[in-house]
Protein backbone atom coordinates (compact mmCIF):
# COMPACT_ATOMS: atom_id res chain seq x y z
CA UNK A 373 0.00 0.00 0.00
CA UNK A 374 1.38 3.37 -1.03
CA UNK A 375 1.15 6.76 0.59
CA UNK A 376 -1.81 7.40 -1.73
CA UNK A 377 -3.89 4.50 -0.49
CA UNK A 378 -4.98 1.17 -1.91
CA UNK A 379 -6.55 2.71 -5.00
CA UNK A 380 -3.72 5.15 -5.85
CA UNK A 381 -5.97 7.38 -8.01
CA UNK A 382 -4.97 10.38 -10.15
CA UNK A 383 -6.21 13.85 -9.22
CA UNK A 384 -9.06 13.73 -11.74
CA UNK A 385 -10.10 10.30 -10.61
CA UNK A 386 -10.12 11.57 -7.03
CA UNK A 387 -12.29 14.55 -7.91
CA UNK A 388 -14.69 12.38 -9.87
CA UNK A 389 -14.85 9.85 -7.04
CA UNK A 390 -15.62 12.61 -4.54
CA UNK A 391 -18.44 13.90 -6.74
CA UNK A 392 -19.91 10.43 -7.09
CA UNK A 393 -19.70 9.83 -3.32
CA UNK A 394 -21.36 13.13 -2.46
CA UNK A 395 -24.00 12.49 -5.08
CA UNK A 396 -24.86 9.16 -3.44
CA UNK A 397 -25.26 11.05 -0.16
CA UNK A 398 -27.50 13.69 -1.74
CA UNK A 399 -29.63 11.01 -3.41
CA UNK A 400 -29.94 9.21 -0.06
CA UNK A 401 -31.09 12.40 1.65
CA UNK A 402 -33.57 13.48 -0.99
CA UNK A 403 -35.06 10.06 -1.73
CA UNK A 404 -34.82 8.29 1.61
CA UNK A 405 -35.00 11.01 4.28
CA UNK A 406 -37.06 13.55 2.44
CA UNK A 407 -39.42 11.94 -0.06
CA UNK A 408 -39.73 8.54 1.63
CA UNK A 409 -39.41 9.11 5.38
CA UNK A 410 -40.73 12.65 5.90
CA UNK A 411 -43.41 12.79 3.20
CA UNK A 412 -44.21 9.15 2.45
CA UNK A 413 -44.25 10.00 -1.25
CA UNK A 414 -42.32 6.95 -2.37
CA UNK A 415 -42.18 3.38 -1.13
CA UNK A 416 -38.74 1.75 -1.10
CA UNK A 417 -37.65 -1.87 -1.13
CA UNK A 418 -36.38 -2.65 2.41
CA UNK A 419 -32.90 -3.43 1.10
CA UNK A 420 -32.64 -0.09 -0.71
CA UNK A 421 -34.13 1.80 2.25
CA UNK A 422 -31.57 0.24 4.53
CA UNK A 423 -28.70 0.96 2.18
CA UNK A 424 -29.70 4.65 2.23
CA UNK A 425 -30.06 4.67 6.02
CA UNK A 426 -26.65 3.07 6.41
CA UNK A 427 -25.05 5.44 3.92
CA UNK A 428 -26.51 8.48 5.69
CA UNK A 429 -25.19 7.23 9.03
CA UNK A 430 -21.79 6.54 7.45
CA UNK A 431 -21.37 9.87 5.64
CA UNK A 432 -23.43 12.48 7.51
CA UNK A 433 -24.30 11.27 11.04
CA UNK A 434 -27.87 12.41 10.46
CA UNK A 435 -30.46 10.47 12.43
CA UNK A 436 -33.58 9.49 10.47
CA UNK A 437 -36.09 10.23 13.24
CA UNK A 438 -34.56 13.61 14.07
CA UNK A 439 -34.32 14.75 10.46
CA UNK A 440 -37.82 13.53 9.64
CA UNK A 441 -39.37 15.21 12.68
CA UNK A 442 -37.63 18.54 12.10
CA UNK A 443 -38.53 18.54 8.46
CA UNK A 444 -42.19 17.76 9.10
CA UNK A 445 -42.25 20.53 11.67
CA UNK A 446 -40.77 22.89 9.07
CA UNK A 447 -43.70 22.13 6.75
CA UNK A 448 -46.23 22.49 9.54
CA UNK A 449 -44.90 25.85 10.73
CA UNK A 450 -43.16 27.38 7.70
CA UNK A 451 -41.98 30.95 8.20
CA UNK A 452 -43.30 31.27 11.74
CA UNK A 453 -41.43 31.50 15.04
CA UNK A 454 -41.73 27.72 15.37
CA UNK A 455 -40.14 26.97 12.00
CA UNK A 456 -36.79 25.29 12.81
CA UNK A 457 -34.99 27.02 9.95
CA UNK A 458 -36.83 29.93 8.36
CA UNK A 459 -34.51 32.58 6.88
CA UNK A 460 -37.47 34.97 6.95
CA UNK A 461 -37.60 34.67 10.74
CA UNK A 462 -34.01 33.76 11.67
CA UNK A 463 -32.14 35.67 8.98
CA UNK A 464 -30.52 34.30 5.85
CA UNK A 465 -26.96 34.30 7.26
CA UNK A 466 -27.84 32.11 10.16
CA UNK A 467 -29.73 29.55 8.08
CA UNK A 468 -27.07 29.53 5.36
CA UNK A 469 -24.02 29.09 7.58
CA UNK A 470 -25.38 27.49 10.72
CA UNK A 471 -27.91 25.14 9.12
CA UNK A 472 -26.60 22.04 10.85
CA UNK A 473 -26.56 23.74 14.26
CA UNK A 474 -30.19 24.70 13.80
CA UNK A 475 -31.02 21.01 13.41
CA UNK A 476 -29.19 20.20 16.63
CA UNK A 477 -31.16 22.86 18.49
CA UNK A 478 -34.48 21.78 17.01
CA UNK A 479 -34.18 18.09 17.90
CA UNK A 480 -36.03 18.34 21.21
CA UNK A 481 -37.82 15.32 22.70
CA UNK A 482 -41.22 17.01 22.18
CA UNK A 483 -40.52 17.61 18.50
CA UNK A 484 -39.32 14.03 18.02
CA UNK A 485 -42.39 12.72 19.80
CA UNK A 486 -44.88 14.86 17.93
CA UNK A 487 -43.42 14.83 14.40
CA UNK A 488 -41.20 11.74 14.37
CA UNK A 489 -43.82 9.02 13.87
CA UNK A 490 -43.33 6.23 11.33
CA UNK A 491 -39.52 6.16 11.50
CA UNK A 492 -37.30 3.06 11.96
CA UNK A 493 -37.04 1.56 15.43
CA UNK A 494 -35.43 -1.78 14.61
CA UNK A 495 -32.49 -3.40 16.38
CA UNK A 496 -29.75 -1.71 14.37
CA UNK A 497 -31.41 1.68 14.88
CA UNK A 498 -31.71 1.23 18.64
CA UNK A 499 -28.32 -0.39 19.17
CA UNK A 500 -26.09 1.24 16.55
CA UNK A 501 -27.32 4.18 14.48
CA UNK A 502 -29.04 6.20 17.20
CA UNK A 503 -26.70 5.66 20.20
CA UNK A 504 -23.53 5.75 18.05
CA UNK A 505 -24.50 8.63 15.86
CA UNK A 506 -20.95 9.75 15.03
CA UNK A 507 -19.37 6.32 14.71
CA UNK A 508 -20.23 6.18 11.01
CA UNK A 509 -18.22 9.24 10.04
CA UNK A 510 -15.28 8.01 12.14
CA UNK A 511 -15.32 4.70 10.24
CA UNK A 512 -15.59 6.67 7.02
CA UNK A 513 -12.41 8.59 7.87
CA UNK A 514 -10.51 5.33 8.32
CA UNK A 515 -11.91 3.84 5.10
CA UNK A 516 -10.99 7.01 3.22
CA UNK A 517 -7.41 6.86 4.52
CA UNK A 518 -7.13 3.23 3.48
CA UNK A 519 -8.53 3.77 0.00
CA UNK A 520 -7.20 7.21 -0.89
CA UNK A 521 -4.21 7.67 1.44
CA UNK A 522 -3.50 11.30 2.37
CA UNK A 523 -6.13 12.48 -0.12
CA UNK A 524 -8.67 10.69 2.04
CA UNK A 525 -8.47 13.62 4.45
CA UNK A 526 -9.80 16.32 2.11
CA UNK A 527 -12.29 13.93 0.58
CA UNK A 528 -13.63 13.32 4.07
CA UNK A 529 -13.75 17.07 4.74
CA UNK A 530 -15.75 17.63 1.55
CA UNK A 531 -18.12 14.83 2.52
CA UNK A 532 -18.60 16.41 5.94
CA UNK A 533 -19.37 19.84 4.50
CA UNK A 534 -21.59 18.77 1.64
CA UNK A 535 -24.89 18.25 3.47
CA UNK A 536 -24.63 21.04 6.08
CA UNK A 537 -23.75 23.54 3.38
CA UNK A 538 -25.77 22.41 0.38
CA UNK A 539 -28.78 20.79 1.96
CA UNK A 540 -29.20 22.55 5.28
CA UNK A 541 -27.75 25.89 4.19
CA UNK A 542 -28.64 26.33 0.55
CA UNK A 543 -32.06 24.66 0.38
CA UNK A 544 -33.39 25.86 3.72
CA UNK A 545 -31.78 29.29 3.31
CA UNK A 546 -31.81 30.25 -0.36
CA UNK A 547 -34.79 28.02 -1.10
CA UNK A 548 -36.85 30.26 1.20
CA UNK A 549 -35.24 33.54 0.22
CA UNK A 550 -34.06 33.94 -3.37
CA UNK A 551 -35.21 32.31 -6.57
CA UNK A 552 -38.37 32.07 -8.63
CA UNK A 553 -41.86 30.94 -7.76
CA UNK A 554 -44.14 28.81 -9.91
CA UNK A 555 -46.81 28.66 -7.24
CA UNK A 556 -48.20 31.19 -4.80
CA UNK A 557 -47.98 28.80 -1.87
CA UNK A 558 -48.61 30.31 1.55
CA UNK A 559 -44.93 30.74 2.49
CA UNK A 560 -41.75 32.07 0.97
CA UNK A 561 -40.48 28.85 -0.69
CA UNK A 562 -38.66 29.36 -3.96
CA UNK A 563 -37.10 27.37 -6.78
CA UNK A 564 -33.37 28.10 -6.83
CA UNK A 565 -32.53 26.96 -10.37
CA UNK A 566 -34.60 24.91 -12.82
CA UNK A 567 -31.91 22.22 -13.07
CA UNK A 568 -31.99 20.07 -9.96
CA UNK A 569 -28.64 18.31 -10.36
CA UNK A 570 -26.33 19.29 -7.53
CA UNK A 571 -28.82 18.98 -4.67
CA UNK A 572 -30.80 16.14 -6.17
CA UNK A 573 -33.83 18.13 -7.33
CA UNK A 574 -34.29 19.85 -3.97
CA UNK A 575 -33.47 23.06 -5.81
CA UNK A 576 -37.16 23.07 -6.83
CA UNK A 577 -38.29 24.03 -3.37
CA UNK A 578 -41.29 26.19 -4.28
CA UNK A 579 -42.75 23.29 -6.26
CA UNK A 580 -42.10 21.07 -3.27
CA UNK A 581 -43.88 23.31 -0.76
CA UNK A 582 -46.83 23.57 -3.13
CA UNK A 583 -47.12 19.77 -3.52
CA UNK A 584 -45.25 18.34 -0.50
CA UNK A 585 -46.54 14.80 -1.06
CA UNK A 586 -45.47 14.56 -4.66
CA UNK A 587 -42.43 12.31 -5.26
CA UNK A 588 -41.56 14.40 -8.32
CA UNK A 589 -40.33 17.95 -7.76
CA UNK A 590 -40.14 19.32 -11.31
CA UNK A 591 -43.22 20.94 -12.80
CA UNK A 592 -42.32 22.81 -15.96
CA UNK A 593 -40.81 21.47 -19.16
CA UNK A 594 -37.46 23.15 -18.50
CA UNK A 595 -37.17 21.92 -14.92
CA UNK A 596 -35.23 18.74 -14.23
CA UNK A 597 -35.28 16.79 -10.98
CA UNK A 598 -32.48 14.24 -10.83
CA UNK A 599 -33.94 12.67 -7.67
CA UNK A 600 -37.05 11.80 -9.68
CA UNK A 601 -34.82 10.34 -12.41
CA UNK A 602 -33.26 7.99 -9.84
CA UNK A 603 -36.69 7.05 -8.44
CA UNK A 604 -37.71 5.99 -11.95
CA UNK A 605 -34.51 3.96 -12.31
CA UNK A 606 -35.15 2.21 -8.98
CA UNK A 607 -38.77 1.68 -9.98
CA UNK A 608 -37.60 0.00 -13.18
CA UNK A 609 -35.67 -2.52 -11.07
CA UNK A 610 -38.63 -3.04 -8.73
CA UNK A 611 -36.93 -1.21 -5.84
CA UNK A 612 -39.15 1.86 -5.55
CA UNK A 613 -42.80 2.73 -5.99
CA UNK A 614 -43.71 6.42 -6.19
CA UNK A 615 -47.03 7.42 -4.64
CA UNK A 616 -49.28 10.40 -4.99
CA UNK A 617 -48.26 11.51 -8.46
CA UNK A 618 -50.98 14.01 -9.19
CA UNK A 619 -53.34 13.50 -12.08
CA UNK A 620 -53.01 16.27 -14.61
CA UNK A 621 -55.97 18.50 -15.33
CA UNK A 622 -57.08 18.98 -18.89
CA UNK A 623 -59.83 20.99 -20.53
CA UNK A 624 -62.77 19.33 -22.19
CA UNK A 625 -64.37 21.73 -24.66
CA UNK A 626 -68.01 22.32 -23.86
CA UNK A 627 -67.90 20.88 -20.32
CA UNK A 628 -70.01 23.14 -18.09
CA UNK A 629 -70.80 21.28 -14.87
CA UNK A 630 -68.67 21.89 -11.80
CA UNK A 631 -67.98 18.78 -9.71
CA UNK A 632 -65.35 17.28 -7.45
CA UNK A 633 -63.17 16.40 -10.39
CA UNK A 634 -63.22 20.00 -11.59
CA UNK A 635 -62.07 21.18 -8.16
CA UNK A 636 -59.22 18.65 -8.07
CA UNK A 637 -58.14 19.35 -11.63
CA UNK A 638 -58.00 23.06 -10.84
CA UNK A 639 -55.99 22.50 -7.65
CA UNK A 640 -53.53 20.26 -9.48
CA UNK A 641 -53.14 22.79 -12.29
CA UNK A 642 -53.15 25.88 -10.13
CA UNK A 643 -49.88 27.15 -11.55
CA UNK A 644 -51.24 27.25 -15.10
CA UNK A 645 -54.56 28.59 -13.85
CA UNK A 646 -53.11 31.51 -11.93
CA UNK A 647 -50.85 32.31 -14.86
CA UNK A 648 -53.87 32.30 -17.17
CA UNK A 649 -55.72 34.55 -14.74
CA UNK A 650 -52.89 37.03 -14.84
CA UNK A 651 -52.46 36.96 -18.60
CA UNK A 652 -56.04 36.69 -19.78
CA UNK A 653 -57.93 38.65 -17.14
CA UNK A 654 -55.71 40.96 -15.15
CA UNK A 655 -53.34 42.21 -17.80
CA UNK A 656 -55.93 43.24 -20.40
CA UNK A 657 -58.02 44.99 -17.73
CA UNK A 658 -55.00 46.77 -16.25
CA UNK A 659 -53.90 47.87 -19.73
CA UNK A 660 -57.30 49.36 -20.48
CA UNK A 661 -57.55 51.01 -17.08
CA UNK A 662 -54.04 52.43 -17.24
CA UNK A 663 -54.90 54.44 -20.34
CA UNK A 664 -57.76 56.09 -18.51
CA UNK A 665 -55.87 57.35 -15.50
CA UNK A 666 -53.51 60.28 -14.98
CA UNK A 667 -49.96 59.77 -16.22
CA UNK A 668 -48.39 59.73 -12.74
CA UNK A 669 -50.57 56.83 -11.67
CA UNK A 670 -49.58 54.58 -14.58
CA UNK A 671 -46.48 52.99 -13.02
CA UNK A 672 -48.78 51.79 -10.27
CA UNK A 673 -50.81 49.82 -12.79
CA UNK A 674 -47.68 48.24 -14.17
CA UNK A 675 -46.54 47.09 -10.74
CA UNK A 676 -49.98 45.83 -9.83
CA UNK A 677 -49.75 43.09 -12.46
CA UNK A 678 -47.75 40.79 -10.25
CA UNK A 679 -48.82 42.05 -6.84
CA UNK A 680 -52.48 41.27 -7.31
CA UNK A 681 -51.96 37.52 -7.55
CA UNK A 682 -49.14 37.34 -5.01
CA UNK A 683 -49.56 35.42 -1.76
CA UNK A 684 -50.60 37.99 0.88
CA UNK A 685 -48.08 36.97 3.50
CA UNK A 686 -45.00 37.61 1.36
CA UNK A 687 -45.86 41.09 0.08
CA UNK A 688 -43.28 43.58 1.35
CA UNK A 689 -44.40 46.78 3.13
CA UNK A 690 -43.53 49.05 0.18
CA UNK A 691 -45.35 46.80 -2.27
CA UNK A 692 -48.25 46.63 0.15
CA UNK A 693 -48.63 50.42 -0.06
CA UNK A 694 -48.67 50.38 -3.87
CA UNK A 695 -51.19 47.60 -3.85
CA UNK A 696 -53.46 49.28 -1.31
CA UNK A 697 -53.32 52.50 -3.28
CA UNK A 698 -54.50 50.92 -6.51
CA UNK A 699 -57.13 48.82 -4.78
CA UNK A 700 -58.57 51.91 -3.19
CA UNK A 701 -58.33 53.86 -6.40
CA UNK A 702 -59.96 51.43 -8.76
CA UNK A 703 -63.03 49.40 -7.97
CA UNK A 704 -62.71 47.14 -10.97
CA UNK A 705 -59.13 46.21 -10.10
CA UNK A 706 -60.19 45.58 -6.52
CA UNK A 707 -62.86 43.22 -7.74
CA UNK A 708 -60.30 41.25 -9.78
CA UNK A 709 -57.96 41.18 -6.79
CA UNK A 710 -60.70 39.75 -4.58
CA UNK A 711 -61.61 37.16 -7.18
CA UNK A 712 -57.97 36.04 -7.39
CA UNK A 713 -57.78 35.67 -3.62
CA UNK A 714 -61.05 33.74 -3.49
CA UNK A 715 -59.84 31.37 -6.16
CA UNK A 716 -56.61 30.66 -4.29
CA UNK A 717 -58.62 29.87 -1.18
CA UNK A 718 -59.93 26.83 -3.00
CA UNK A 719 -56.61 25.01 -2.63
CA UNK A 720 -55.20 26.89 0.35
CA UNK A 721 -58.03 26.33 2.80
CA UNK A 722 -57.51 22.74 3.79
CA UNK A 723 -60.33 22.92 6.32
CA UNK A 724 -62.98 23.07 3.58
CA UNK A 725 -64.78 19.82 2.89
CA UNK A 726 -64.73 18.59 -0.73
CA UNK A 727 -68.40 19.35 -1.26
CA UNK A 728 -67.92 22.86 0.15
CA UNK A 729 -65.15 23.41 -2.35
CA UNK A 730 -67.44 22.39 -5.21
CA UNK A 731 -70.03 24.88 -3.94
CA UNK A 732 -67.41 27.60 -3.57
CA UNK A 733 -66.12 27.06 -7.09
CA UNK A 734 -69.62 27.03 -8.53
CA UNK A 735 -70.41 30.28 -6.74
CA UNK A 736 -67.13 31.76 -7.95
CA UNK A 737 -67.99 30.93 -11.57
CA UNK A 738 -71.54 32.26 -11.28
CA UNK A 739 -70.39 35.57 -9.86
CA UNK A 740 -67.68 35.85 -12.49
CA UNK A 741 -70.18 35.18 -15.24
CA UNK A 742 -72.50 37.85 -13.89
CA UNK A 743 -69.73 40.42 -13.41
CA UNK A 744 -70.06 42.06 -16.81
CA UNK A 745 -66.29 41.79 -17.25
CA UNK A 746 -65.79 39.98 -20.52
CA UNK A 747 -62.38 38.54 -19.64
CA UNK A 748 -63.59 37.18 -16.33
CA UNK A 749 -66.60 35.54 -17.95
CA UNK A 750 -64.41 33.74 -20.46
CA UNK A 751 -62.02 32.66 -17.73
CA UNK A 752 -64.88 31.19 -15.67
CA UNK A 753 -66.04 29.19 -18.69
CA UNK A 754 -62.49 27.80 -19.01
CA UNK A 755 -62.47 26.80 -15.34
CA UNK A 756 -65.70 24.85 -15.73
CA UNK A 757 -64.19 22.83 -18.57
CA UNK A 758 -61.42 21.28 -16.43
CA UNK A 759 -61.35 17.52 -15.80
CA UNK A 760 -58.75 15.00 -14.65
CA UNK A 761 -56.52 12.82 -16.73
CA UNK A 762 -54.87 10.00 -14.77
CA UNK A 763 -51.14 10.49 -14.21
CA UNK A 764 -48.91 8.53 -16.55
Ligand SMILES: [Zn+2]
Pocket residue numbers: 446544547548561577581
Ligand atom coordinates in the same frame (compact mmCIF):
# COMPACT_ATOMS: atom_id res chain seq x y z
ZN1 LIG B 1 -38.84 24.47 2.98
Ligand SMILES: [Zn+2]
Pocket residue numbers: 406410411443447580584
Ligand atom coordinates in the same frame (compact mmCIF):
# COMPACT_ATOMS: atom_id res chain seq x y z
ZN1 LIG C 1 -40.38 18.57 2.45
